[in-house]
Amino acid sequence: MKRAAPRSAFPAARPLLVVTMAGLVACGGTPAGTTAAAPASTAPPPPITTTAPPTTTVPPTTTTASPSALEQLGYPVSNEWVVETITSGIEAATGGLAVGPDGTMYQADFGTRTRQGDTVFRVAPDGTVEPFVQTEDFQQLTMTTFGPDGLLYQSDYAGDRVYRIALDGTYELVAEGIDGPTGIVFLNDGDMLVESYNFSIVYRVTVDGTVTEFTRDRGFNGINGMAMGPDGTL
Secondary structure, rough: OOOOOOOOOOOOOOOOOOEOOOOOOOOOOOOOOOOOOOOOOOOOOOOOOOOOOOOOOOOOOOOOOHHHHEEEEEEOOOOOOOOOOOOOOOOEEEEEEEEOOOEEEEEEEEEEOEEEEEEEEEEEOOOOOEEEEEOOOOOOOEEEOOOOOOOEEEOOOOOEEEEEOOOOEEEEEEEOOOOOOEEEEEEOOOOOEEHHHHHOEEEEOOOOOOOEEEEOOOOOOOOOOOOOOOOOOO
16 A cells, blocks of 8 residues: 655745736746736826915004093003012012002012911012011911001901001901901991902901901802992992
C-alpha cells in the first residue's frame, strides 16, 4: 500500500492581484505575452493661491450718552472727569467709604479669610493713611457713612451690629440683632434704615436704638448698599 505524499503545511503560493488605473496586473510577474501597464500619472494639482482682501482702517467711534437725565436729577455731569489714585497699600478688604467735610476719608476693612476686619482707616487729603479705630469688637465692617449729627456710623456684617464713632475715635453700640447689616440711610426724623444682607430685610432703627422691620420683598436678594433719592425715594 502506497502512503500518500504529505501535504505542505502552507497552501501553495498564489499571485497577489493589484488593481490599478491601467487594469489588472499580477504582482510578482506578468503573464507570458503581456506587458504590464504603466501606472497613471498622479502629479499633484497646482498650488492654490489666495489673495488677502485689502485692509481697511476704520476710525474708532465714540458715543456719549445724553447727560440730561442725570442733570435733571441735579448731578454734575462732565466729560473731563479725571480718575486718579489717592493712596495705595491699605491693608484692607473692601468695606465702606465715607468722606468728611474737610476731605478726610474713612475706609472700613471687611477682612479676609485669614484676617478679621477690625479697623476703620483714616486717609488724609494728602494720602496719609493711619488706623482711626481698631478693636476686636469689629469683625467684618461694611457700610461707613456720616449721620446728620456729623458722627460716623459703621455697620458690622459679622457682628450683626451698627456702631456710632465720634471724631476722636471713640465708639458706641447703636443697634444689634440685624443679621448681616450692610447699607445705612438716615431719614429726616433722625431714624436710620439698615439693610440685612442675609435676610434681605430693611430695618428701621430709632434714635433710642429700637429695631423694627421696615420692608421686605422677594425681589431682595443679598441687598448691599442704599441711597436716598432727591425725591425722597429709597
